[in-house]
Amino acid sequence: MGQITLNQVTKSFGETQVIPPLDLTIEDGEFAVFVGPSGCGKSTLLRLIAGLEDVSSGHIEIDGRDVTDVAPAKRGLAMVFQSYALYPHMSVRKNIAFPMKMAGVDQAEQDARIKKAAAALNLTDYLDRRPGQLSGGQRQRVAIGRAIVREPEAFLFDEPLSNLDAALRVGMRMEIGELHKQLATTMIYVTHDQVEAMTMADKIVVLRAGVIEQVGSPLDLYHNPRNLFVAGFIGSPTMNLISGAEAEQHGAATIGIRPEHLTVTQDGPWQGTVGVAEHLGSDTFVHVHGTGLAETITVRQAGDVPVRHGDTVRLTPDLSRMHKFGADGLRL
Amino acid sequence: MARAASNRSRFGWTILAWIIGLILFFPILWTILTSFKTEAEAIAAPPSFLFFDWTLENYGVVQERSNYMRFLWNSVIIAGGSTVLGVLIAVPAAWAMAFQPTKRTKDILLWMLSTKMLPAVGVLYPIYLICIQLGVLDNRAALVFILMLINLPIIVWMLYTYFREIPGEILEASRMDGATLKDEIVHVLTPMAVPGIASTLLLNFILAWNEAFWTLNLTAVNAAPLTAFIASYSSPEGLFFAKLSAASTMAIAPILVLGWFSQKQLVRGLTFGAVK
Numbered sequence: 001m002g003q004i005t006l007n008q009v010t011k012s013f014g015e016t017q018v019i020p021p022l023d024l025t026i027e028d029g030e031f032a033v034f035v036g037p038s039g040c041g042k043s044t045l046l047r048l049i050a051g052l053e054d055v056s057s058g059h060i061e062i063d064g065r066d067v068t069d070v071a072p073a074k075r076g077l078a079m080v081f082q083s084y085a086l087y088p089h090m091s092v093r094k095n096i097a098f099p100m101k102m103a104g105v106d107q108a109e110q111d112a113r114i115k116k117a118a119a120a121l122n123l124t125d126y127l128d129r130r131p132g133q134l135s136g137g138q139r140q141r142v143a144i145g146r147a148i149v150r151e152p153e154a155f156l157f158d159e160p161l162s163n164l165d166a167a168l169r170v171g172m173r174m175e176i177g178e179l180h181k182q183l184a185t186t187m188i189y190v191t192h193d194q195v196e197a198m199t200m201a202d203k204i205v206v207l208r209a210g211v212i213e214q215v216g217s218p219l220d221l222y223h224n225p226r227n228l229f230v231a232g233f234i235g236s237p238t239m240n241l242i243s244g245a246e247a248e249q250h251g252a253a254t255i256g257i258r259p260e261h262l263t264v265t266q267d268g269p270w271q272g273t274v275g276v277a278e279h280l281g282s283d284t285f286v287h288v289h290g291t292g293l294a295e296t297i298t299v300r301q302a303g304d305v306p307v308r309h310g311d312t313v314r315l316t317p318d319l320s321r322m323h324k325f326g327a328d329g330l331r332l
Numbered sequence: 333m334a335r336a337a338s339n340r341s342r343f344g345w346t347i348l349a350w351i352i353g354l355i356l357f358f359p360i361l362w363t364i365l366t367s368f369k370t371e372a373e374a375i376a377a378p379p380s381f382l383f384f385d386w387t388l389e390n391y392g393v394v395q396e397r398s399n400y401m402r403f404l405w406n407s408v409i410i411a412g413g414s415t416v417l418g419v420l421i422a423v424p425a426a427w428a429m430a431f432q433p434t435k436r437t438k439d440i441l442l443w444m445l446s447t448k449m450l451p452a453v454g455v456l457y458p459i460y461l462i463c464i465q466l467g468v469l470d471n472r473a474a475l476v477f478i479l480m481l482i483n484l485p486i487i488v489w490m491l492y493t494y495f496r497e498i499p500g501e502i503l504e505a506s507r508m509d510g511a512t513l514k515d516e517i518v519h520v521l522t523p524m525a526v527p528g529i530a531s532t533l534l535l536n537f538i539l540a541w542n543e544a545f546w547t548l549n550l551t552a553v554n555a556a557p558l559t560a561f562i563a564s565y566s567s568p569e570g571l572f573f574a575k576l577s578a579a580s581t582m583a584i585a586p587i588l589v590l591g592w593f594s595q596k597q598l599v600r601g602l603t604f605g606a607v608k
Contacts, residue, residue: 052504073510085505089523098519102510146509 002063002076002153002186003028004049009058011044011210018044019210021058026154026188026203028063031180034190035197036207036233042190043158045207049188050079050156062153073102078147079156082163084139086131086146092118093127096145103150110149117145120179137168144179154186161196173200194234198222206230228329231256237285237300239323242293252324252332259285259300261321264307268316272297277307288313360584366577367391374573390578398561400582407557407586409472410547411540414479415533418487421480423529426491427521431500441492444485452482452545463550472555475547479540487536494528495521531597534590538598541587558583 004026011019018041026032034042047053049060051072059068067075078099086095093114100110118124121141131139140160147155157176161169177200180187191197197204198218206213206221206229214226218234225231231239235258243254264286272291277284284305288297299315307313324332366374368386394400429437459478460469468474498521506520522529544559551560562583565576591598 050508052507072504072507077508079505079508081501081505083499083501085499085501087502087506087520087524098506098511099509102515146505150509 003061004154004186004188005061005064006045006049007059007061009045009048009060010056011041011048011053012056017056017210019048022210022212024205024212024215026186028186029184031177031187031189031200031202032205033197033201033203034188034205034207035192035194036213038192039209040207041210042192042207044210046079046156046158046188046190050077051075052079076153077156078150078152078154079158080140080143080147080160082159084131084143084163086139086142088131091128091130092123092134092142092145095131095142096127096149099146099150113149113151114145117148120148120182121145121175136164137172140164140172141175144176148179148183152185154188157187157189159190159192161191162193169196176200195236198234204234206233224331225256225323226331228254228256228325231323231325237298240294240297242297244293246293247324250322250324253327254325254329256323256325257317258321259298261318262297262299263316263318264299264301264305264313265316266314268314270297270315270317272313272315274307274309274311274313276309277305279304286313288315291315360588363577363580363584366574367581369574369577371572371574374577390574391582394565394575394578394582398564398579400561403556403558403561403583404586406472406551406555407541407559407583410475410479410555410557411537411543413472413476414483414540415487415536417476418480418484418536419491419529419533422484422487422491422532425488426495429488430492430495430498431503441489444488448485456549459546460549469550470552470555475550475555475557478546478550479543482543482546483536483539486539487532490532490535491525491528494525494532497528498524527597534594534597538587538591 006022006024008021008023009019010017010021022045034045036042044053048055051067051070055068059066061067062075062077087098090098096114096117097110100113105113114127115124118127121144123138123141123145126134126138126142131142134142140163143160160176161172164172173196176187176189180200189196189200201218203215204218204221205215208229213233214221214230216224221230221234225234225239228241232241237259239256239258240262241254241256247253247255270291270293272288275287275289275296277286281304282302284301284303284307286299286301286305286307288299289295291297297315326332365381367390368388369380369384370387370389373380373384429441463469463471463474466474502524503516503520506516511519541557542559544563547557547559548563551557562576562580565572565579
């Protein structure tokens with residue numbers, strides 16, 4: 001079991017309040033991702049849940065138990081750090097055993113759990129090596145192994161993949177996803193990478209300046225962003241946001257249209273010049289300037305579109321997929 | 333071509349390094365050589381470098397005249413005691429400043445270091461008078477305490493620099509893993525900091541061993557370490573260079589041997605933070 005509830009939680013460092021009063025519930029077994037730009041308070045929020053930082057006010061509950069003043073180790077949570085935070089002087093086996101040693105688990109049980117975790121994480125051949133002799137991906141797996149053997153109520157991941165190269169990141173992303181399916185344990189995952197958030201999460205929590213901008217499933221956020229910030233943050237390439245006369249015609253202060261909801265056509269209402277055309281084979285991203293709508297309008301079109309730098313193109317938006325926002329930035 | 337040039341330049345630098353090394357080592361070498369000469373040869377002009385009648389006579393005389401072992405023992409107690417005591421006090425201090433820093437941490441560190449800029453002679457009178465008042469003049473425990481205070485800023489700085497290199501996340505991970513403060517220090521921090529603590533101990537032992545100002549001014553007989561042993565040969569009966577050299581050699585030999593065997597640790601301790 002691992003339902004985590006934050007109740008009017010705040011955090012201040014000196015005079016600066018980094019988390020204004022915040023309420024959030026993460027259901028048992030859920031994969032929740034905290035996402036937002038650097039400095040939005042997502043890591044601080046995770047550290048508050050972990051107990052590595054003290055809340056300034058409010059309460060944190062795990063399965064209905066108030067853990068606000070409980071020491072990190074007693075909260076039943078395991079954390080995986082960005083830097084892996086392995087003990088460099090211990091072998092992989094001892095690293096994984098450390099939390100069990102601290103908890104006084106008997107030796108036979110320790111060995112059994114280490115064996116199981118090592119098999120699940122492909123670490124069996126590396127158990128007697130030191131962390132310094134492992135690659136980045138292997139180190140991260142050791143850190144995950146150390147978390148698994150504690151059999152925690154919930155796992156906390158603090159940007160665990162940001163030190164890995166791109167190819168490894170995709171692989172580890174899937175491994176963590178599969179681990180979540182196997183263990184069915186609550187996981188909270190912090191990242192600034194919205195692609196990670198979209199691909200892994202059951203529930204995404206979008207944060208800005210310590211404030212929750214929106215909570216929802218990845219597709220819910222994608223299709224129904226609550227405000228301009230979420231609209232601009234979720235999705236890659238980002239949504240085209242257009243204000244001014246064009247928006248007013250549609251009765252909004254700002255309209256948003258995702259790149260895939262625009263088409264390069266012969267007779268579209270918008271006209272501009274191609275700045276850069278990125279041909280990926282499966283898709284073509286066309287960045288169009290000089291439309292008078294926004295500095296750049298990005299179009300994503302399936303397949304290969306024969307346009308080049310300097311071409312004049314016309315664009316047709318799919319008006320049924322248009323997002324409208326009021327002057328206050330909220331969705332209309 | 334490029335490789336030949338680079339080999340040539342490396343050869344040049346190696347020669348230069350050897351020359352500088354020999355210049356630095358020369359006074360010690362000369363002292364050692366002189367200790368094996370007769371008094372007449374020691375002051376002969378021009379001096380002979382290696383071709384003289386080697387003799388152990390000076391060592392015999394020095395050994396006869398003063399109790400070398402007592403001075404040596406005092407040096408060991410004073411240098412060892414002040415270093416161990418200093419590290420025991422500095423570990424928690426450096427720990428607090430490295431892992432629980434406040435706005436004032438940097439100021440405190442600089443203030444501690446600034447005490448090293450005070451000329452020692454400036455506080456000689458007060459400390460001398462305090463020692464008299466407390467009846468601890470020529471007392472080993474008093475010197476242990478005073479030398480500990482003198483070197484404490486350096487010990488704290490070295491350990492602080494060392495602890496700062498240990499990522500805080502590792503300590504946080506151990507806290508998440510259920511380690512108490514004691515477990516954290518015993519199982520995680522200390523094993524990681526052992527090389528740093530060792531080089532700090534070593535360097536400060538050497539500093540305390542060589543310290544002459546306070547040991548000469550605050551001791552007479554009972555607590556006199558090897559610095560006083562050397563000094564006792566420098567004046568009373570005129571200059572007896574050969575015997576003075578023998579005494580000096582005997583005084584520096586232990587620390588020279590210690591330094592030789594722990595070169596790696598010392599260099600690591602001295603350059604830590606600069607190169608990594």
